[in-house]
Amino acid sequence: MNPRDLREKIRTGEFNTHTSGVGSNYVQANLAIVPKEYAFDFLLFANRNPKSCPIIDVLEPGVVESALAAGSDIRSDIPLYFVYENGKISEKRHELKEIWRDDFVSFLIGCSFTFESALLKEGVPLKHIEQNKNVAMYITNRQTKQAGEFSGPVVVSMRPIKNELVQKAIDITAQFPNMHGSPIHVGDPKEIGIDDISKPDFGEFTEYGEEETPVFWECGVTPQSAAIHSQIPLVITHAPGHMFVTDVTNEEFLRNRS
């Protein structure tokens, strides 16, 4: 399905589930919306934590169309939104038109689907995709660099990689410093504060054996998580897995922007 048609179906409610594996060749993005008052701090937080927070587009106050998706409307083109007030989820909505404000600034943040396309293309198998699972994500003991209201732990995604392909996976992802880049950690989960690898904080655990190594990359959920934990009056995000689908292919993005 082309991304414009997909966004149209999402807008009308015809498509209302997660976007994983849909329009898989196109860049999908995490969303965080904050009032203008907090936009400088949020953008600075992203700048100070570039590996966790690859900002791929910023919609200025009140703007609803992303430059990466012609004719899009950020208020309606995501299947499910979460609204957080003072750090607590207050509402789940299918569109934002009734609560939209002219001071809302929308940040689109890169997601691992883009990152994974490069690994798959170079012949590094990804077990969670083979098993049709959401990637496992963990809150670590590594801290982000604070900016204004925003701080908190680095969130990582974990992928089991065949031992003999670990170096290849590192080398491939290191080529994309603006899309998470090289792993933050390879091997023992305890070293980054993960006590039980079988219980991810978000997503689903993918088992691995002796012949595989857990590899951890910084995750685009980090800034969203920092925005929620800051307990600012209002943050709106996409629901996990219910992403914003752009018109840009993963290949174009990695070639031009990373």
Added chain:
Amino acid sequence: MNPRDLREKIRTGEFNTHTSGVGSNYVQANLAIVPKEYAFDFLLFANRNPKSCPIIDVLEPGVVESALAAGSDIRSDIPLYFVYENGKISEKRHELKEIWRDDFVSFLIGCSFTFESALLKEGVPLKHIEQNKNVAMYITNRQTKQAGEFSGPVVVSMRPIKNELVQKAIDITAQFPNMHGSPIHVGDPKEIGIDDISKPDFGEFTEYGEEETPVFWECGVTPQSAAIHSQIPLVITHAPGHMFVTDVTNEEFLRNRS
């Protein structure tokens, strides 16, 4: 002179001229200060124009010490400041303490001195340095990407490079995408809207002959220039050549940040 001593001498007024060639192994930075109200737009402008606008540090509202310079004070550690009101210069000052406000956000922007250190180290001679001249800068016909209040032309610096070393200079600077990166243009100045190469908009012209090619890189004056041209109520900058000297060596910076 070490940077801390130099900043101390600047603070007391003992050193009160331009910083070109002083503490030459340390990163020097352009300065732009805007009120918090405009800080999001300015940071977004820098993000959208990364080759022109390598932000190396942001001092949050009211903060006066840069993380790149222990014990520094942005209100006093630059030899000369220009104050612009509504796009017009209203005052030249040696310190800002009397006019400082808690909503001032200071942006330190990379400068070509860092960039040049890599070229010199790799054996690419730079004629303007040999002739002890300020680099020539030009306003081009290329436009930056707008963000809120800020827009305007790309400003470039020009260096004559020996014909046989042009490719080498391109390759070296391409390694530093976060510090201007590869040239925006090589050769005929008219192609980027420069009608008379002997008359730069800022700095001093360095003559060149048949055996040399003019090479143009995006320049850190671009965001400062956009801030002034926006005619927002207040912008404070360093005076040309009177830079902020950090504690970070050019080599460290290029290795870790570019």
